[in-house]
Amino acid sequence: MITEKMRAAAKELLEKGEVETVIGWEKGTFWYNSTPAFISKPEQADRLVFDEFCANNLAKYLLDYRNADGKIAVFVKGCDARAVNRLLQDNQVKREKVYLIGIPCPGMKEAPKTGAAQDTASLPLLAKCQSCATPNPVIYDQLLGDPVPAREVPNRFAGVEALEAKGADEKYERWGKLFSECIRCYACRNVCPACNCRECAFDANGLNWLGKQNNLQENQMFNITRAMHVAGRCIECGECERVCPMGLPLMDINRKIIKDLNELFGSYDAGLNLEDRPPLGHYKLDDPEKFM
């Protein structure tokens, strides 16, 4: 249903020449994966699909088209749309150079444990979708289908609160164990729409902010710095955690920061609109005063 509308929309845009590329999803190697698709010809439109496995946040691919001559169309779910707002607010893409086709998102499913064919309805929702409060795109030029009703979202900070309650050493040991597993593949960074620097501080020559050794301390430095860099800017798409090959609970860090920012400086959800600026980019005279 949505798939057909997608194809029709992409075809029309490409035929009329309104956009030069459409970014969407297509079926991957297995029935349970749908991967990003980049099409530039109307006849390729039939490759596009929208199903329970279109988890990839497509917004970040817009960065690859910074210097494109024409417009780029991209399909956006709720989280992708917030990611587009992130990129717009960070001046990384120009609104007039993108065409956004919104898709209300029913939530994406986890890949099955085995490849055997099975009923997708029985598969659990992805972790990132379970706590999603914005399934409907918050910015778009065209919306396919009707908005989906807001999902009942459990307290998304429950995990953070449980961790906060632990003792200092227990916390340190837990994170230490997790961070020593980090292989510093930077997949979390590469997929993150808030990590949109031209050159990451960790890649730059001469800055010397991060040692190249893969050990606990450097991994700590990397993970804490990554979290601080997206502080107040994270749109909670959960892609970092989803793509982590070591399964590190990265959203536990991002959410901790979001929770603290909300408590300290007032509630803020990044990427919902373009007007509200990230909390670390400004201040209030009456911010909490814990320092003496």
Place this chain on the structure above:
Amino acid sequence: MSLNTEALPKSQEVTASPEAAPQPWEPRIVGFACNWCTYAGADLAGLSRLQYPPSIRLIRVPCSGRVNPQFVIRAFQRGADGVLVAGCHPGDCHYSTGNYFTRRRFLLMQRLLEYMGMDPRRFQARWISGSEGPKFQQVVTQMTEDIKALGPNRKMRDVE
């Protein structure tokens, strides 16, 4: 070029002056001090001969807003037992607004470090004005005592 840490004599080695008895462990606190308030406050503590433990090493920055949270992590990594970030009181910033950003950044950082398992007493942020020599003395003394009680920091540390 980066600093060749291997080639440097370690302070522990330097301490071994022939006639001196072996020194007990002293905490090592890295302090970031803004030039206009806290650094001046520390200068005033000196002018007033206010004694405090020789645990702190101040790094002068123009404004507490210049202190990058990564400097703090790097200090712990390299062996600091405690880190202090200090600047002008809100409203007194020489650059008018720098410390408001400091306040936001380090309120957040403090909570994050605690979440990572650091004892919050090891990372402190304080407002110390140019006239608050006694406050500088008191903050350093207190922090040194706290950290002495906690013992040397092993967390996030990569040099033994």
Place this chain on the structure above:
Amino acid sequence: MKYAYYPGCSLHSTGIEYDMSSQLVAGKLGVELKEIPDWNCCGASAGHTTNHLLGLALPARNLAIAEKEGLDVMAPCASCYNRMKTSEVAVKSSEETKAKVAEVTEMEYEGKVGVKSALEVFVKEAGLDAIKSLAVKNLGGMKIAAYYGCLLVRPVGIGFDDPENPMTMDDMVTALGGEAVDWPFKTECCGASLPTAREMVGLKLVYDILTMAQSAGAEAIVTACPLCFMNLDMRQNDLNKKVDNANFQLPVFYFTELMAIAFGEKPAKTGVRKHFVDTSSVLAKYNLK
């Protein structure tokens, strides 16, 4: 609409007319009033001056009972309303106070329900349109001074109307076809607590209010407080005796009485016959008998 009804001591005694007429108006407006079971004194006049915590705890107990039923409270008496509102705000704004009050009352009041005055419920919430549509009689331009007294819209910041120039009752009078006179003594002190201890001071305050209302052209005063009512109504005869040239015959009404009459109730049922100052002639003048 359903409210827990807190009559307080007045509405069961000296202010019985207020109770009678409030019940009538509630019935007409479709407001269900359920009297708070086992209610206690609100602590006005004596309670809060002896002990601050007692002053908070007494009304909190009544609020706690109402909270169990999930109902907001309607307290027609301005004094009861003021005490309950104070307790409500204190509990809502401090966890510490909440805990202390709970300890004293041995009842949990979470601050989930609050208190409203009868004026708020019958005029603000019901709305002037509803009042107009229910009115079968018109006050016919009767000139009325709306008198709110000192407690009803205070303290500043938590009341439901402007503390210096409240308009809720004036709007009601206008909606019923009366003429609300503009006068400056809407929130003056009526001296209700004074006549026993310092008679002349108390009488002077009543005298000033009555004189000002008369000079503004009022033919009647309308109020929403049983203490003000009693004071203004009962003291007129006293004044006429003790003050040279005084000859007051200024009828005083509860706003609910006027509403009930306009809604078609027989004046006798509303309680206007129980007043000290005769009300029948002014009602007769405007065909409201």
Place this chain on the structure above:
Amino acid sequence: MRRTGVFVCHCGSNIAGTVDVERVAKEAAKFPNVVFATDYKYMCSEPGQQVIKDAIKEHNLDRVVVASCSPRMHEPTFRRCLESAGMNPYLFEMANIREHCSWVHPDKEKGTIKSIDLVRKAAAKVVKDEPLQKSSIGITKRALVIGGGIAGIQVALDIADAGFPVTIVEKEPTIGGRMAQIDKTFPTLDCSACILTPKMVDASQHPNIEILSYSEVEKVEGYVGNFDITIRKKARSVDMSKCTGCGTCWEKCPTKVDSEFDMQLGKRKAIYTPFPQAVPNKPVIDRVNCTKFRTGKCGICQKVCPTGAVDYEQQDELITEKYGAIVVATGFNQFDHSVYGEYGYGKYPDVITGLHFERLINASGPTMGKIKRPSDHKIPETVVFIKCVGSRDEAKGKSYCSRTCCMYTAKHATLVHEKIPGSKSYIFYMDVRTPGKGYEEFYKRTAEEYEAQYIRGRVSKVYQKGDKLVVRGEDSLIGRPVEIEADMVVLANAMVAREDAGDLARTLGISYDKDNFFTEAHPKLRPVETHTAGVFLAGACQGPKDIPDSVAQAGAAASKAIGLLSKTQMESDAIVSNVDESRCSGCMICKGICPYKAIDAKLITERVGGKMAERQVAAVNKSLCQGCGACTVACRAGCLNLLGFTNEQILAEVEAVCL
């Protein structure tokens, strides 16, 4: 490999008393990149500096560390020393082993170890020092004054007298401002107009002063020394070059309108000058009220004008000019007391404000100087003054003291006594504050000789009773309520910022406080500067002020502006932020953080994949940057760096002290 020299100072016994300076020098010599280390009795002395200069030559040093006192003390001294030895002065660091070590740590062993650490830190930083240069910019020798009240006029006269061209932009049709509305001035009781109008004339005739009345500042671009300012000249409907100010038009105009200048107590015409001594003395048409503009009919003024100056077709005109300095002198407004229910919400006509009263006592005012009640023109016998209306009242008004009201109320009471025989004044007050030359004496005279009765307490209610106003309050000194039947009540309303002050602040890029007054750069030491270089403040736009204070501040602001304009080139500090454009992604988060508006986006062109592409990056204006470094932390990629305090330098220091 750098060649660093380390110089350890004894400071007599100040350092050497508790620090083994020889050992410090000996250890320092072992540090990487250190080729020479020595100690000396007084490094800052002439011979001490000579030691450094000689060592630079002898050992071919390219970096210098001095371990001595606080850099806040002698950093400039040693920088000059390096410069005179032919080195770039920024290739230098200090280790503060006196204030931060020898004076506070009596244990010599521990103090010595700490000193060694501090020298190691400085030596680690110094190898990462880069030669820095100061930059300079040219200056447009011309000033803009916004606001033509007494402060603005004074600023303009002072700057113009110093020989620089000045433009006054005034949004009203005439300059003069609030002072023109005032009748007499305290504490001397000399006539306000008599001392103001000559200054207005001076301004209009000064060859260096241009007055743009009925004009507003629309846009401000550029920076100190080089502002590009767009001014909107509102359509007067009168051709200034033709009009002679003869007055025929406003004599014949049939439309009467409440006069703003007379606080609505008097009338003016639809074509008008606000008052007879207006400068320029040429009228404007109030298009909202003019019959010609409302209905298309009338046109009398055009018919009667002997020079054909009336032009109904005139349009607003936008002009853009270059200025080197801006002085803001936009003044104040009166607090709107309609929030005070106890004073009748502004609905009693005989409850008036101080400025109304000024117009009532002014000989050229609507009552020809006779004090008459607005309601029935009766002469009041009892006048009650209420002070602190909106001032010192956090609940309903402003938290601050308006500073002028005590004095002008005393003045008003004096004038009531003088002008109305047998009259009586009562003044309700919280405190009487008279900090000014001759002020206390004036107040005393008012109370004692002019028989004004001061009542300490607040007024709880003012109400109409017959044709009297009853003022009820408390005399808190005797602890009793008081009631006064007055004929007129005069409120001393607070001075508040102009309602559009926030907009102007944003246009200018200056900051303002919670009450919308413009904020000075430092409350004590830089009271007339703003945080935006080249923008200065004068008068009540910065906070409540009386005339002497406004004029004094105007003089100060003028001298700051003159100081700036008298330079040909302006030198800026070398410690500034620097953008690595190749890595900057142009997110501009830094822009919002800079308090000096020194960062802006710029477009650069580069070759990408065989074609030219434009890209946005951040650009630091080196003359505006003050070197706080807040932006560098906001920059995630680390491509903003503060020269002299780079990320690399600070990290090197961290590593050095953590060893």
